[in-house]
Amino acid sequence: MQAIRDAGLAIPGDISIVGFDEDLPSRYVNPPLTTVTNPAASLGAAASRLLRGALQGHIALEPAPVLPVLSAMRDSCRPA
Numbered sequence: 001m002q003a004i005r006d007a008g009l010a011i012p013g014d015i016s017i018v019g020f021d022e023d024l025p026s027r028y029v030n031p032p033l034t035t036v037t038n039p040a041a042s043l044g045a046a047a048s049r050l051l052r053g054a055l056q057g058h059i060a061l062e063p064a065p066v067l068p069v070l071s072a073m074r075d076s077c078r079p080a
Contacts, residue, residue, distance in 0.1 A: 001029060001076075016077040022070070031075035042067050 001011060009015055011031055019026050019035040026033040046065045053060060 001033075011076055012078040018077060022072055026072075027074070034074045034077040035072045037070045037072075039067050039070065 001017060004011055004015055004017075011017055017033060019033045020037070022035045022037045026035050046067065050060055050064075
């Protein structure tokens with residue numbers, strides 16, 4: 001974010017920024033950072049089921065599960 005400001009650009013006026021994995025500092029930077037987060041527990045549970053099935057000789061014919069991400073919309077993004 002500092003490099004963008006150093007280049008004379010504004011956030012979100014000139015460029016929008018999205019971070020990955022919600023962490024405490026993202027709420028307190030200026031402007032507060034929009035973030036997306038994968039549901040780690042659900043991903044781990046899905047991976048465990050697939051691995052358990054593979055170890056039992058089952059071939060996964062279904063596509064990998066698609067899990068929703070969590071988003072925290074803050075001031076680092078604006079509509080196009």
